[in-house]
Amino acid sequence: xxxxxxxxxxxxxxxxxxxxxxxxxxxxxxxxxxxxxxxxxxxxxxxxxxxxxxxxxxxxxxxxxxxxxxxxxxxxxxxxxxxxxxxxxxxxxxxxxxxxxxxxxxxxxxxxxxxxxxxxxxxxxxxxxxxxxxxxxxxxxxxxxxxxxxxxxxxxxxxxxxxxxxxxxxxxxxxxxxxxxxxxxxxxxxxxxxxxxxxxxxxxxxxxxxxxxxxxxxxxxxxxxxxxxxxxxxxxxxxxxxxxxxxxxxxxxxxxxxxxxxxxxxxxxxxxxxxxxxxxxxxxxxxxxxxxxxxxxxxxxxxxxxxxxxxxxxxxxxxxxxxxxxxxxxxxxxxxxxxxxxxxxxxxxxxxx
Numbered sequence: 001x002x003x004x005x006x007x008x009x010x011x012x013x014x015x016x017x018x019x020x021x022x023x024x025x026x027x028x029x030x031x032x033x034x035x036x037x038x039x040x041x042x043x044x045x046x047x048x049x050x051x052x053x054x055x056x057x058x059x060x061x062x063x064x065x066x067x068x069x070x071x072x073x074x075x076x077x078x079x080x081x082x083x084x085x086x087x088x089x090x091x092x093x094x095x096x097x098x099x100x101x102x103x104x105x106x107x108x109x110x111x112x113x114x115x116x117x118x119x120x121x122x123x124x125x126x127x128x129x130x131x132x133x134x135x136x137x138x139x140x141x142x143x144x145x146x147x148x149x150x151x152x153x154x155x156x157x158x159x160x161x162x163x164x165x166x167x168x169x170x171x172x173x174x175x176x177x178x179x180x181x182x183x184x185x186x187x188x189x190x191x192x193x194x195x196x197x198x199x200x201x202x203x204x205x206x207x208x209x210x211x212x213x214x215x216x217x218x219x220x221x222x223x224x225x226x227x228x229x230x231x232x233x234x235x236x237x238x239x240x241x242x243x244x245x246x247x248x249x250x251x252x253x254x255x256x257x258x259x260x261x262x263x264x265x266x267x268x269x270x271x272x273x274x275x276x277x278x279x280x281x282x283x284x285x286x287x288x289x290x291x292x293x294x295x296x297x298x299x300x301x302x303x304x305x306x307x308x309x310x311x312x313x314x315x316x317x318x319x320x321x322x323x324x325x326x327x328x329x330x331x332x333x334x335x336x337x338x339x340x341x342x343x344x345x346x347x348x349x350x351x352x353x
Contacts, residue, residue, distance in 0.1 A: 056187060056188075056190065056191050057190060057191065057194055058190075058191050058194035058195045058197075058198060059194075061104070061191045061195075062074075070220070071219070071220030071221070072109075072110070072220075073108070073109040073110070074195075074198070074199060074218060074219075074220050074221065075218075075220060075221045075250065075253075076103065076109045076110075076111065076125055076143055077100050077103070077109060077195045077196070077198075077199045078199040078218050078221055078253060078254060079143040079144055079147065079250055079252065079253065080096065080099050080100050080103060080125075080143065080147045081096055081100070081196060081199050081200055081254065082144070082252045082253060082254050082312055083143075083144050083147035083148050083151070083252065084096040084099065084147065084151060085254070085309065086252060086293065086312065087148070087151060090296070091151055092162060093196065094162050094163065094167070094170075095151065095154060095162060095170075096196055097167065097189075097192045097193045097195075097196040098154075098167045098170045098171055098192065099147060099150050099151065099154075099192075100192040100195050100196055101167055101171065101188035101189060101191060101192025101193075102126060102150070102171045102174065102175065102188075102192075103125045103126060104188045104191055104192060105171065105182070105185060105186055105188055106125065106126050106127040106175070107124070107125050107126070107127055109125060110125065111124055111125050111141060111143060112124060112125075112127065113141060121137070123137055123140050123141060124140040124141050124143075124146050125143055125146055125147075126140075126146050126147075126149075126150055126175070128140045128146060128149065134146075134149055135149060143250070144250075144251065144252050150174060153174045154170065154173075154174050157173045157174055158170055158173045158174070166189075167188075167189045167192065168182070168183070168186045168189070171186070199218055199254075212259060212260060212306055213258055213259050213306065213341060213344040213345060213346045214256065214257075214258055214259075214306050214307055214346060215256065215258070215346060215348070215351055216247065216255055216256055216257075216258050216288065216324060216326055217247055217249055217253060217254075217255060217256070217313070217324060218253075218254070218256075219351035220351065220352075221249050221250070221253055222247040222248060222249040222253070222324070222352055223247070223248045223249075223352055224245065224246070224247060224248075224338075224348065224349065224352050225246040225247070225248040225323055226242060226245070226246040227242070227245055227246075227336075227338060228242060228243070228244060228245055228334070228335075228336040228337060228338065228339075229241070229242060229336075230242070234320055235318050235319075235320065236318075241334065243327055243334040244287070244289070244325045244326050244327035244328070244334070244337055245325075245326050245336075245337045245338055245348065246323045246324070246325055246326075247323055247324045247326060247348070247352075248321065248322065248323045249313045249322060249323065249324065250313065250322065251292055251312075251313060251314060251315070251322045252292055252293075252312045252313060252314070253312065253313040254309045254311075254312060254313075255288055255291065255309065255310055255311045255312060255313060255324055256306075256307050256308065256309060256310065257278065257286075257304045257305065257306050257307065257308050257310050258280075258286060258306065258326075258341070258346070259278070259280040259281075259284070259286060259306050260280070260303075260304060260305050260306045261278040261279050261280040261281060261286070261303075261304060262278065262279045262301065262302070262303055262304070263276060263277070263278055263298060263299065263300050263301060263302045263303075263304060263310075264277045264278060264279050264285070264300060265277035265300060266294050266298055266299050266300050266302075267294075268316075269289070269317070270317065271317050271318040272287070272289035272290065272317050272325065273289060273290045273291065273314070273315075273316025273317025273318070273319060274289075274290070274291040274292065274293060274294060274311070274314065274316045274317070275287065275288065275289050275290075275291065275317075276288045276291065276294060276298070276310050276311055278304060278310075283330060283331045283332075284328065284329070284330060285328075285329045285332075286326070286327065286328060286329075287325075287326070287327035287328075287329070288310060288311060288324060288325075288326060288327075289317065289324070289325035289326075289327065290313075290314055290315055290316050290317050290319045290322075290323060290324065290325050291311040291312055291313065291314050291316060291324075292311075292312045292313060292314025292315070292316065292322075293311060293312050293314065294310065294311045295308075295309050295310050295311050295312075298310055298311070328340045328341075
């Protein structure tokens with residue numbers, strides 16, 4: 001893996017020793033970190049020695065970059081998290097935090113498309129090389145593919161219990177880098193762990209309001225592709241009501257429940273594709289359409305907490321690309337999700353990238 005493009009933001013080696021995940025409130029079925037009464041509980045990844053961590057916090061790291069670059073880095077961290085959560089079995093918090101930390105070490109969480117200055121063919125978030133069998137250049141530049149390849153290599157190269165290993169030891173076993181250079185530059189245990197906490201339950205850190213409503217996608221990971229109202233359907237070419245808002249995002253971006261409630265539908269729903277419907281109470285129902293998949297184990301009748309992962313962005317059903325079609329119904333009638341969430345203290349416009 002190439003090291004020449006890394007920004008040596010801090011110097012030093014953090015050796016954490018054992019990383020032990022505390023039992024989670026809801027567990028990994030509905031999302032890595034979730035719980036609470038009306039919104040997701042404050043997200044954290046706890047392990048032995050976590051109160052003794054030194055080095056750069058996630059916020060200190062993000063503050064080194066522009067607002068636009070911060071959003072891009074959070075988007076990549078979110079994609080790594082989603083890839084880990086969609087695997088069977090799901091990856092542990094330590095594995096995902098280490099993958100995010102490795103992405104910081106290798107590329108500053110940037111999907112690098114150009115070759116390294118030393119002439120090597122290293123590309124992507126993890127600086128994987130096609131010539132070394134990591135995949136084709138196009139595959140490696142797909143963050144989901146690269147993350148899965150990283151996790152595959154983790155389980156191939158790292159034997160035994162991850163809890164007994166430091167994060168840098170795991171990263172070195174996966175990446176096989178220049179050891180001295182890697183140790184000199186590595187300072188990302190705290191950064192990777194805190195970024196995981198942030199993207200695993202964004203409602204707890206940047207979008208969950210006192211009203212109990214929150215964003216359906218992490219801030220900075222989506223664009224508003226189409227709004228509620230009459231339009232010509234791009235597929236059928238019919239003039240009809242567009243009954244929701246389309247939030248364009250990368251495939252497999254985690255989708256979060258905007259409100260606590262009960263699942264009324266989970267499965268294939270015709271033109272809506274893979275779909276989750278929820279009763280949020282007070283004659284309000286919420287729909288999430290065109291998912292690539294539903295969160296593992298989620299089914300009709302389940303109680304869901306605001307901020308819990310309920311599925312992943314996709315393009316199933318009648319769709320022209322990866323996006324979340326978010327629907328709100330009041331008393332059985334379609335309503336504008338942007339206006340409705342605004343009235344409940346959540347700005348879709350203000351959180352887009």
